[in-house]
Amino acid sequence: MTEIPEHLRKRAEAAKAKAQGTTDAPAGDASPAGGAPAGDEKIPSHLLDRGIAAADQPGTVAGGPAPPAGSSGPDGHNQRLLTVVKSGSIQDTKATPQDKVHVWPHLLLAEFLAALAITLFSLLFSIFVNAPLLELADFNKTPNPSKAPWYFLGLQELLTMFHPMVAGVTIPGIGLFVLVMAPYIDKNPSKRPEDRKFAISLMTVHLMFWSVLVMIGSFFRGPGFNFIFPWNSGLFFEL
Amino acid sequence: MADDKKPAGQALQEQLGQLTDQVQGSQAWSSIFRPGSIFRKGYNDSPRNRSYVIMNSVLYHLHPVKVKRHAVKVSYTLCLGGLSFFLFILLTVTGIFLMFFYRPTAAQAWDDIQTLQTAVGFGLLVRNMHRWTAHLMVLTVFLHMARVFYHGAYKPPREFNWVIGVMLLQFTLLLSFTGYLLPWDQLALWAVTVGTNMMGFTPVFGEQVRFVLLGGVEIGTDTLLRWYTLHVLMLPFVVVIFMAIHFWRVRKDGGISGPL
Structure with missing residues (x-):
């Protein structure tokens, strides 16, 4: 001992x-x-x-x-329990501290460089490529073909297939409505691509649908909005 | 003579001294060279100074002092949202320049553009930039939407911000479309004719929609004025409000969405 x-x-x-x-x-x-x-x-x-x-x-x-x-305590004082303050009721304690970085310089630098790059790109592009300015608007001279701005060419393409109310209003209207309502329709909480194959497929089909229609409308439609190949008949497209 | 000169020199010195005291005692001086200011002691890289860069600038309205580490990864966002916003600013700047040389009437619009391109310094360049960045913005906004969808970033708690975002996409298209008419050339006139004819097929009140959009039964100088006002004032105003809500919600929902 x-x-x-x-x-x-x-x-x-x-x-x-x-x-x-x-x-x-x-x-x-x-x-x-x-x-x-x-x-x-x-x-x-x-x-x-x-x-x-x-x-x-x-x-x-x-x-x-x-x-x-x-x-009772050593000096005759009694410690009595007055109240219990649970953790988190006054001070918010985070269970897992998050890995954070300063916005300056980590984010601002990237943003600044991106802005610089796109300014440079559009400046150079504008120096070498001129925006179109055709002759003065003339109500008596309809160009052939008449095309909408490129982002509406998908709609114009639909007009060749459906009644205008279906092509110009119903289909884009439903598409837009579903798009807006996406978070309320898609109740799947997971963000992992392997868990949301249906949503991703649907969106990809949707995006491809419009992209392909816009491409066809832009490059594969000639006089009379007839189907052409741009490498045979030339380009009928102005931005 | 020497006696005369000396007091004059002294007086000047005194005046200079007084002026220096006045400038250095002014509110502007003491706020620029306030204690802790980088103009007084220079910028040395410390966590404290990194925080001050954001906290002491207008950027605090846009960014918090710190963000999650993955949020600064360019490969995650591809900068698309930020670039859309930056293109909007670029379009505003170039657009203001164009407004100085443009009158929205059928008789003057086309001539004004022609004059701008041939007789105004940098006129052609600025118009080119306005046109190409406008197309680019439609593209970046569209790609931003695709990016957000594929990351599932529209899921709770960001549902409402997705709705705002889709609205912003539509406003971007409308901004681009209203600008399309303004040069008043053959391209503008007939593209808008095709576009507004489509809107005329809206069920029930299609005719009224078309009438309101054109400011008449067919495209004319009234349409030009209407679309000009929409393009330079009303739609940007609405877009700015929606952008403010969009950016505010990004922070309110805890920064950009997490990794997959």
Whole structure:
């Protein structure tokens, strides 16, 4: 058995003696409020009374002169549970800290470079390619073919196949409506591509549908909006 | 003579000193060279200064100080949303330039464009840029929508922002389409004729829709004025509001969507 060092043993004994002495003290001091020790002056007397009474109770119930060590503190003060504050009720503690980076320079630099690149691209493109300006508008001279702006050429292409109300209103209207409502129709919570094969296929078909129609309308339609091959009959397309 | 000169020099020096004190005591000076300002102590790269770049600038309206690490990956967003916004700014700047030289009447529009191209410095270049960036913006907005869809970024909590985004796509198309008529050349006139004829097939009140759009029963100088106002004022105004909501919602929904 190892020897307990002398100074530690002494300290432990002193502490034990002190605890014994003070747990006895409230039982002795119980009667007058004025008899409170000088060190307790800051505690209002009525609170002190209440504390002493609470400390006495378990003692009287147990019948023993000294209450169990856990029920009162070393100086006769009782720690009482006033309330329980659950974590997260005042301070929002995040379960998993997020890996974040400063917007400057990490994001701003990328944005700045992207903006610079696209400005440069459009500047160079504009230096070398002129925007079309045909002759003055003339109501008596219908160009052949007459084409809508390229993003509406899909619709114009549909006009060759369906009644105008179907091609110009019903189909694009339904397409647009489904597109707007996508998050409310697609209730699948997963974002992983392998979990949303149907949604991805549907969207791809939708995008391809319009892209192909726009391509056909732009490059494969000649005079009279008849089907042509641009490598045979030339290009009938203005941006 | 020497005695005369000396006080004059001193007076000037005093005046200069006074002026210096005044400038350095002014509110503008002390706000530019305020304690902690990079004009006073230079910019050294520290987390604190990185935060100040955003916090102390108007960029704070657009970006938070920090974002999730994956959000700065160019391969995720391809910068498409930001580029669409930047193209909108570019179009506004070039568009304002064009407005100085353009009158939206059937008698003057085409001549104004012709004059702009031949007699105005950088006129042709700016018109080219306005036209090509407009087409580019339709493309980037469209690709942005595709990108967002394939990442499933429209799912909760971002459903509403998707709706705003689809609206913005339609407004972009409308902006482009209204601008198409303004040169008043054969291309503009007949493209718009085809386009508005299609809208005339709207069920029930198709005729009325067409009438409102054209400002009459057929395309004319009234249509030009109407589309000009839509193009330079009303649609940009609406788009700016929708963009503000769009950007605000991005941050409100916790930044851009997470990795797949």
